[in-house]
Amino acid sequence: MLAAQGEVDEPIRLLERRAPQDRNDPSAKRLLADLYVRKAEKLAAIDKSGAIMVLQKCLRVDPKNARATALMRQLIDDSAAKTAAPAPAAAATAKNKVDRK
Numbered sequence: 001m002l003a004a005q006g007e008v009d010e011p012i013r014l015l016e017r018r019a020p021q022d023r024n025d026p027s028a029k030r031l032l033a034d035l036y037v038r039k040a041e042k043l044a045a046i047d048k049s050g051a052i053m054v055l056q057k058c059l060r061v062d063p064k065n066a067r068a069t070a071l072m073r074q075l076i077d078d079s080a081a082k083t084a085a086p087a088p089a090a091a092a093t094a095k096n097k098v099d100r101k
Helices: 009-018 026-044 048-061 066-084 088-100
Strands: none
Touching: 009 026, 026 048, 026 066, 048 066
């Protein structure tokens, strides 16, 4: 009911508490994985590393979750692209040094 209203944190807490008892309940696992993905989607805009941590939890519960895998790949690719590209000021400084020679 809470999840239907857009709340994800409390349903996650409730399902995590029940996880040892529901270990073999596929519907509980799917619901928990879905909630983790929804939480990660919300976090992705403001806290990419937090979103990745939530997705890792999701993939421990449901290793074949396609949405979690796709979002994880996207976040990792975005992070890699940012670290691979030099900062605009650094690129301009490097270009100026080359032009002076």
